[in-house]
Amino acid sequence: MKARNLIVIVGLTLLACSAKEVAPPAPLLPIPSQSQLAWHAMEMNAFVHFTANTFTGKEWGFGDERPKVFNPSQFDANQWVSIFKAAGFKGVILTCKHHDGFCLWPGKYTEHSVKNSPWQNGKGDVVREVAEACKKNALKFGIYLSPWDRNHKDYGTPAYIEYYRNQLNELFTNYGPVFEMWFDGANGGSGYYGGKREKRTINGAKYYDWPTTLELVGKMEPSIIFFSDAGPGVRWVGNEKGIAGETNWNTISSDTLYAGKGGIEKLLNTGSENGTAWIPAETDVSIRPGWFYHKEEDSLVKSGNKLFEIYLTSVGRGSTLLLNVPPDRRGLLHENDVAALKSFRELLNTEFKINLALNAKTEASSFRGKAKRFSSANLTDISKETYWATDDDVTTGSVEINFGNKKIIHYIVLQEYVALGQRVKSFSIEIWKGDQWQLATQATTIGYKRILKIEPIETQKIRINFTAAKVSLVISNIEVY
Ligand code: FUL
Numbered sequence: 001m002k003a004r005n006l007i008v009i010v011g012l013t014l015l016a017c018s019a020k021e022v023a024p025p026a027p028l029l030p031i032p033s034q035s036q037l038a039w040h041a042m043e044m045n046a047f048v049h050f051t052a053n054t055f056t057g058k059e060w061g062f063g064d065e066r067p068k069v070f071n072p073s074q075f076d077a078n079q080w081v082s083i084f085k086a087a088g089f090k091g092v093i094l095t096c097k098h099h100d101g102f103c104l105w106p107g108k109y110t111e112h113s114v115k116n117s118p119w120q121n122g123k124g125d126v127v128r129e130v131a132e133a134c135k136k137n138a139l140k141f142g143i144y145l146s147p148w149d150r151n152h153k154d155y156g157t158p159a160y161i162e163y164y165r166n167q168l169n170e171l172f173t174n175y176g177p178v179f180e181m182w183f184d185g186a187n188g189g190s191g192y193y194g195g196k197r198e199k200r201t202i203n204g205a206k207y208y209d210w211p212t213t214l215e216l217v218g219k220m221e222p223s224i225i226f227f228s229d230a231g232p233g234v235r236w237v238g239n240e241k242g243i244a245g246e247t248n249w250n251t252i253s254s255d256t257l258y259a260g261k262g263g264i265e266k267l268l269n270t271g272s273e274n275g276t277a278w279i280p281a282e283t284d285v286s287i288r289p290g291w292f293y294h295k296e297e298d299s300l301v302k303s304g305n306k307l308f309e310i311y312l313t314s315v316g317r318g319s320t321l322l323l324n325v326p327p328d329r330r331g332l333l334h335e336n337d338v339a340a341l342k343s344f345r346e347l348l349n350t351e352f353k354i355n356l357a358l359n360a361k362t363e364a365s366s367f368r369g370k371a372k373r374f375s376s377a378n379l380t381d382i383s384k385e386t387y388w389a390t391d392d393d394v395t396t397g398s399v400e401i402n403f404g405n406k407k408i409i410h411y412i413v414l415q416e417y418v419a420l421g422q423r424v425k426s427f428s429i430e431i432w433k434g435d436q437w438q439l440a441t442q443a444t445t446i447g448y449k450r451i452l453k454i455e456p457i458e459t460q461k462i463r464i465n466f467t468a469a470k471v472s473l474v475i476s477n478i479e480v481y
Helices: 003-021 034-042 077-087 126-136 158-174 210-220 265-270 295-300 304-313 335-351
Strands: 044-048 091-097 140-145 180-182 189-191 198-200 225-227 281-286 320-324 361-364 397-416 424-433 436-443 450-469 474-480
Touching: 034 225, 034 320, 044 077, 044 140, 077 091, 077 126, 077 335, 091 126, 091 180, 126 140, 140 158, 158 210, 281 304, 304 320, 304 335, 397 424, 436 450, 450 474
Parallel strands: 044 091, 044 320, 091 140, 140 180, 180 225, 281 320
Antiparallel strands: 189 198, 361 397, 397 450, 397 474, 424 436, 424 450
16 A cells, blocks of 8 residues: 555544544433424414304304304315415414314214214314315324313313313324324313303313323324423413513423413413423414404404514524414405415515525634534534534634625524524624624524524624523524525
8 A cells, every 4th residue: 555545544544533532512401302303393383273163253162052053165175274385384283172162073972063064064074174185285284172162061070081082082093193282271161061051160280180191192193292381292482472582491390380370471481491391382373363263353464574573583582383374254264364474475585585694604713622513614504403512611602604795684593403402591693894893683592593683784794602501502503684
C-alpha cells in the first residue's frame, strides 16, 4: 500500500473515532412517546360537530330529540374531508356521540341513533362514511364519544359505564384505525335520561373509572392518543379561543388532574416547567361562535385572517390546532366556511412561501464536542432529524444566520428536537441593522414549534440568543420568512 493511502486511511479512522466519542445529548425526561411525536408533527387537525343539534339548532341537546330529526339532504363526507385536506389538515375528529347521546353510527346498544332516522332510510352510517373518506384522502381519523349522555337511562350508574365501554368496543373494532380519542370534560347535569327528566350529578374524579377504559381502548389501538383536560395523551389548552400559552410547556404533573376538574385552565394553558409527564396542549376552537352549525351564524364565520392569527397562537406556540368546522343541514360544509378555509390556506402559502434560512450560512457560539453532526448547519438543512446541540454544561448560546444578502423578514420559526425533551426557557432574536445588532423580539418556550412574527425588516443576518434552558440545547430547525 502506498504511504499516501495509508495516511488517508489512518486520518479517516481517527476522524471516525473522534466523531464516535461525542455522544448525543441524553434525553431530558419526560419525553414524548412515538405516537405523541407523530401527533406533534400533524400540527393541524379538523374537528367535526354534527348531530341532531344541527337540525334542532341547539348546542347541547337535552337527550329527548327524536332520531327522525336527523336528516341531511346532501350528506357528503368526502366533501368535508377533501376540503380539510386541501386546507392542510392531517386528521379529522368526529363527534360520534355528543352529550345528547345520539349516535352517528347504527350501533347495537341503543336505539338513539341514525338507524331510526329517515336519512338513507335508517341504513346510513356517518361514522363509516367519514372514516372511509379519511382513508381515501390519507387523513387520520379520530373519535369523540361524549362520556356525558343525556339520553341514556342508566347515566350515573355503573350500568352506563358498561354501555359506554361497549360503544367504544364497537367503534374501535369496526371503524379503526383511530389516531385520537376525545374524552370531553362536560360531565353530568340535567337530561332526559330515559324519560326521567332529572338532574344527575356524578363524581368526575371517580365515576368513569378512566384507567380501566383507557386500558380497554389501548388494547384495541395501542398507538391511540387520549385527549382529556388532563391527558394522558394530550391536554386541553384551557380555553376555546385558539390561544395556547405564550409560555407553553409540554410537561405537566397529571396526578391530581382529571377530565372536567374546574379551575385549572391557567395551568393547562402553560403546562409546568417541571411537570412529570409529557402531555402537550391541544388547541380546540370553532370556526363559528358555536360548535354546531346554526344558520344565524353564517355571517359570523371566522375569516382567513383570523384563522391565520389562531394558527400563530396555537401551532406557532408549540401546540396542535384542532379547528372545528361544523357541517350544515345539507350535510355539507357551508360555502362561507369553505371560503374561509381557502383564504386561510392561501395565507399560509404566501406568508411561508420561501424559507430564507434554507441552507443559509450559520455560525454558533459553540457546538457539542466540536463534532460536525451537532453543528449549527443542521439548523438550516432540510431535515428535522438532525440538530444543533451544545455540550452538557452549556445551557446558553447563540446562532447567527447569514442570508448572503439583504432580505425582508417577517417570521422566524424555531423547533426543538423534542424527542430529547423540552429544554429552552427563554430566547431573543436580534437583527443586524447598520453596523450593530438590534433586538427584534424575545420569548420564552419553543417546544415542537415556535413561530415569531416581527415587524418586517430588511437585513442580511439575524442572531438567535438562547438565554436560558433547563439543560444543554438541542435545536433541530430554524426557518425564516
Ligand atoms: C365542550 C362541549 O361541551 C362542547 O359542546 C364541545 O363539544 C366542546 C369541544 O367541548 O366541552
